[in-house]
Amino acid sequence: MAAGMARCFYGANKIVVMMLCLVLPAAVPIAARKSPSQSASHKTSTKDTARDSGKPKLVVILVVDQMRGDYVDKFQQQWTGGLKRLVNEGAWFHEAAYPYAATETCVGHSTISTGSFPASHGMIGNEWWDREQQKEITCTADPSVKNVAYDGAAAPGGGDPAGSAHGSTPNAAGDSAVRMLIPAFAEELKFQSGVGTRVVAMSLKARAAITMAGHQADSVTWWDGATGLWQTSSAYPQAPFIAEFVKLHPITEDYGKNWSPLLPESGYLYHGTSINAGVPPGYGATFPHPLRGMPDSKGPDRAFYLQWATSPYADTYLAHMAENVVDKLQLGRGPGIDFLSVSFSSVDYVGHSFGPRSWEVQDELARLDRDLGEFFTHLDKTVGRGKYVVAFSSDHGVAPIPEDLRKTGIDAGRLNLEEVRNRIEQALEPFHFAKPSVSRIDGAEVYFTPGTYAKVKSDPHALQAVIEAMQGAPGIARVYQAEEVDDRPATRNPIHAAEAAGFFKSRSGDLLIVPKPYWIWDYSAPGKPGRSGGTSHGTPNYYDQRVPVILMGAGIRRGKYYDAATPADIAPTLATLCGITLATRDGRTLREALDDSQSAEAASSSQTRSTSDAHTSDR
DSSP, X not given: OHHHXXXXXXXXXXXXXXXXXXXXXXXXXXXXXXXXXXXXHHHHHHHHHTTOOSOOSEEEEEEETTOOTHHHHHHGGGOOSHHHXXXXXXXXXXXXXXXXXXXXXXXXXXXXXXXXXXXHHOOOSSEEEETTTTEEEEXXXXXXXXXXXXXXXXXXXXXXXXXXXXXXXXXXXXXXXXXXXXXXXXXXXXXHHOSOOOEEEEEXXXXXXXXXXXXXXXXXXXXXXXXXXXXXXXXXXXOHHHHHXXXXXXXXXXXXXXXXXXXXXXXXXXXXXXTTOOOOTTOOSSSOEEOSXXXXXXXXXXXXXXXXXTSHHXXXXXXXXXXXXXXXXXXXXXXXXXEEEEEEOHHHHHHHHHOSSSHHHHHHHHHHHHHHHHHHHXXXXXXXXXXXEEEEEOSOOOOOOHHHHHTTTOOOEEEXXXXXXXXXXXXXXGGTOOSOOEEEXXXXXXXXXXXXXXXXXXXXXXHHHHHHHHHTSTTEEEEEEXXXXXXXOOOSOHHHHHHHHTXXXXXXXXXXXXXXXXXXEEOSOTTSOOOOSSOOOOSSSHHHHBOOEEEEETTBOOEEEOSOOOGGGHHHHXXXXXXXXXXXXXXXXXXXXXXXXXXXHHOSSOOOXXXXXXXXXXX
């Protein structure tokens, strides 16, 4: 009887279970169900990230100097290597842009590195006016250290390999990250990981390599365009593997080569000759470009070095140097999480010279695509596919060459800063201020002589006269006072907010210039010959702010995302992947691009996920 009752009880429970199976799905809230496309997206993402559910063994940050965000849209169909792989396999944040005004190299790299904006990290420009010393200093200048070339010779201060041609001059001091006020992601990783983390950074530019590495690193390498020497500073350890590489592979091997088009003529979008280009000495306005210095050069000289930097050969050299470092240090194969940063500068030099609507920029990126393809293949073989993560971005965009744009009827030009200075001095003449009243105008930043700005502010008529005189200059849209942007005031005006995000009181100017769209900075003396060709950047306009942000590899869910993002989001996202905490941040973790396990750890509030793998037609 007991057995019969048991059978009866089992049969009744079986019926109840069957009824529950039929009823419960209908009781699940509609919002919790997944659509077929979501399910497909989840399956694809799981498959893609199943290779390694743990932390990456190597973090790689690649920065392409002056790469506009729309270059990916325009040129990706011609890519077959590393850039194409980033788009196809990575999480591409299509609308990523810097939200601040000072879109320059030092600022962008510091933002990527720290996850914060200039108002926090303090790097407001490639250089700024030091009020105490009453002189201009570069962002990496450090008088307490010395630069050392890898051939053992003393080396000049950092600055820009191209010198003043691109708006920066070398400094007399050595170089370090002493002026960056927040630790970089790389040094936080090294400190918090506990053991075995190696940090390596390299670029043609001191300010690009140093800011990515931070204050502590195992190897920081940059290049001097005057001497052609690779160097570091006493702030960082000497790297014998770099010394060995540059000795075995001198860049003088590229002397005498020609830079010719890689693609067929039909593959280029624009005319073969840039309008009003500002080419390096010895270069012509059209392909091919010989790397032979000046016509009377008898060997590698400063003209050759600038030509080399303004060519794909420099990017190829950096890619090979990075591969060598991966091998020599066995990055990604040690006990900790290693870090490698490479900043490719040549797109910046090419873009300044030939403009964004040029064969040269398109060709430079096509060749970089090949270099990065080889680099990723090397990482696949040495570190292991799925064991490293790559963050790819740029430090700023660039404006079209104004003379090229003016052909279409659009207002564009060159905002002459010496004319602005003269207007200020003339406006203050009736008020009998001591001359000069202005110490320096550096792009948007206007610095008055000591005590002058306080007097100007105290006299409403003098202040009004100055601002009206400035706003009457060709190319100026608006002038802000420092007090209007200090402490990041709440505002719905994106330009006002951009000026505030880039403002650091002790370093920024007393007045801030907002140029009209498509007006670029001009430092030449009025009426005298200066750098009248080429183009520039450094404004709050969107063509300067919008850049690529792409993540690829371990822990990343590939897809095309349209949520708001900035390059300041890179460091917080990498910190989440690596299990560390940043000192401070203005960016956010890009949770929508993390795989399921990482996303669950990063989630603190519900966010809407953007387009994912289901949108394969967008790639």
